Amino acid sequence: MTKIDEIAQGVLAGDRRKTARAITIIENKLTEAQRLIGSIFPHTGKAFIIGITGPGGSGKSTLIEKIIREYRQRGKTVGVIAVDPTSPFTGGAFLGDRIRMQDLSTDQGVFIRSMATRNYPGGIARATKDAVKILDASGKDVVIVETVGAGQSEVDIIKVAQTIVVLFAPGLGDEIQAIKAGIMEIGDIFVVNKADRENADKATMDIQAMLQLNNKEKKWKSPVLKTIALTGEGVPELIDEIEKHKFFLEKEIERKRSREKAEAELVEAIREKVASSIIVELKREGTLEEFLQKILEKKMDPDSIAEKLLHKKFGKPVQKR
Amino acid sequence: MERKGKIRVLIAKPGLDSHDRGAKIVARSLRDAGMEVIYTGLRQTPEQIAETALQEDVDVIGLSILSGAHKALFPRIMELVKKKGLTDVMVFAGGIIPKEDIPEMKKLGISQIFGPGTPTETIVRFVFDNAPERT
Structure with a gap:
């Protein structure tokens, strides 16, 4: 058995060390990565993939921690790929998303992996899509991808995730105007986080107003929810909405x-x-x-x-x- | 850098001290040297640190401690790191660790210990030279 076969088998058996190693291979070694993906591919497609995107500072990591907790309570295992930018000048990266999720690091039903973009444009890394497949094949029920702080052009998450949650925070009024051409168009669910802050209602209304046009021709009407990620308020409702969208997709596929x-x-x-x-x-x-x-x-x-x-x-x- | 992949480093703060200026400066220096640095945040248990190193598949772990609890925490961390099969990971430490404790810490498998006042270049150089090459 070659090393790649051994790692592939480990991934399929849910071995955490082998899963971690597999993601490193995906990131670093193209030819081996192809073989690895080839051998796990038949075992993918079971996980539900959620993308979380939004401007920097909107609370993505903190919200994801609460989303994981809610899914764990509902009996699901969860994998996370948290993407942070690589410095275009030094090639280095500071990966700090998991700081907010560290309390979950020892839960055997959770696997969190930080990933640097390595200067790949679009808000995720080149390896993100395949890393999701690895976590899927390792048996995770839900895989969450956190993009880099995103605005107009970081929309590659649509190639990876089935349900996309776009996160905002109050006080971004003008910025919402600025990004309406970008991530506003890819959201299945919109969330105004930090809803205990001033202007949360205004931000919600701004988004709703903008969505009215977008939603017109669409079968799925993107809802706008409010959360307070720090306390977890609104998170169960968010998961319900994600599940609704999942059901919608299944129905759509079935209909098709x-x-x-x-x-x-x-x-x-x-x-x-x-x-x-x-x-x-x-x-x-x-x-x-x-x-x-x-x-x-x-x-x-x-x-x-x-x-x-x-x-x-x-x-x-x-x-x- | 003649490596196939990036050097991935976990900077971890075990135990109950709440100052991470030093850890952050080291993290930043390593990042500026082109490495991918994962930071755990404060008040981590040995379990959390070892499990994070496993999930992130790091080449290097840097432990920062100022509380004086290194003699209690480091042996446990090293034990868990080995137990999880992370045998090729290089571990270094920094912070307030008395000179007389250093031999004991090194015996645990900690490669180097950097005290207060160490230039960041020294740490960066050490990590570059000692990070294990992955096959």
Whole structure:
């Protein structure tokens, strides 16, 4: 067994050391990373992936700590990838998100990993998506990705997460205006954190006003919630809303699948009925042999015959694709 | 730097002291030297520190302690670090640790101990030179 196989097996068995090692490989070694992802990929897709984004200082890490606690109470295991920026000048990074979550570091149902962007743009790291797959394969029910402090262009989280929570704090009034083109467009759920502060209601209304336009054509109407991450107020309601969105997505997928299935069935039925009705006719008229002979003698090709028969049956020429 | 990946360092504050200026300055110096530095925050138990080192898959752990409880806390941290299989992690320490305790601390497997007044370059150099190379 190679080292990569051993690590992959460890991840699938939920081994924490191997899981941690796997993420390091994902970050550092491209060829080995591909092999690793290849071997765990069939075991992914079970976790629900939540993205938490918002401006720096809005309280993302603190809120995530409370979200983890709430999910743990509901009997779920949780993985976290917390992304912080790499300095473009020195290449170093100070990863401080987990300071707010340290009380949960010894809970065996929780796995928290800090990740530097390594100058990858978009608010997450290049390795984030695959690191999520590692935590998913290791058996976590919920995986939370915390982006760097985000504004207009840090929207790559949509490529990773199923539900995106966009966090704001009061006093960002003008900033909300500024970022309406960026993360405002990707939120499934909006949260005004630090709701005990002055202007929380105004911030909520500002967001609601802006969303009215966005929400119009959408099936999922993004709600705006209020939380106080420090005390955990509003967090159970937030989780309920996340679960609602998850249910919505499942229903959407189901609906899409049912539609695809219905379409496939209809196409198959038409094909069957039309083909058999033409063939029955040919047999009755005794012309089937005639056409077969023409094909064998290379006088006509099957395609042209089929088209000719179709014209005969439906009267007008069918547009050729 | 001729390494395949970044050096990842955990700066940890075990026990009950509440001053982390030194820890933060060391963290900052290592960051400015191009390393990825994870900081635990204050008042960490040995369990929390060892488990964080495991989850973050760090190459190096730096322990900062000013409370005088190193003789109680460091042995426990080193025991847990080994128990969790982090045998290739380099551990160094800093803070207020009396000279006469240093041999005992080194015997635990702590590579180096930096006292007050150590230039940050000395620590950065030491970490660069002693961080284990991953295979």
